[in-house]
Amino acid sequence: MRVPDFFHALVLLNLLFACGLWALMRPSGRASLVLAGVAVAWIIWNGPIEGATLIAFSSRHGVTESDLLSLVAFWIAGSSYERMRRNSAEPTR
Numbered sequence: 001m002r003v004p005d006f007f008h009a010l011v012l013l014n015l016l017f018a019c020g021l022w023a024l025m026r027p028s029g030r031a032s033l034v035l036a037g038v039a040v041a042w043i044i045w046n047g048p049i050e051g052a053t054l055i056a057f058s059s060r061h062g063v064t065e066s067d068l069l070s071l072v073a074f075w076i077a078g079s080s081y082e083r084m085r086r087n088s089a090e091p092t093r
Contacts, residue, residue, distance in 0.1 A: 006048040013049065013069075016042050020073055023080035032081040039073035042066070 019038045023031040051065030 009046055009048040012038070012042055012045055013066075016069060016073055020076050023076050027080040027083040027087070029081060029084060032077040032084070035073055035077040035080070039070040039077065042073070043070045 016035075016038050019031070019035040023035045046064075046066045046069075049066055053062040053064050054068075056062040
């Protein structure tokens with residue numbers, strides 16, 4: 001697998017932020033799913049801007065500072081989906 005360069009990692013980071021904003025502003029199943037997909041992509045291809053290693057599993061693998069952004073993105077995706085589900089279950093007046 002080819003490691004992305006710095007520019008592509010920044011584009012993916014901006015996409016992560018944009019999808020997170022989309023999920024917060026307009027909660028929907030589609031926004032939650034896209035945000036979760038981008039969060040997975042961020043974990044895989046954030047190499048050029050990872051930051052410090054917080055927890056090391058081996059000499060080449062661990063949890064880095066930028067991996068925490070994916071955890072926040074998964075939380076936003078889950079809460080967005082829950083808000084969408086709760087809003088669709090409410091009766092209309």
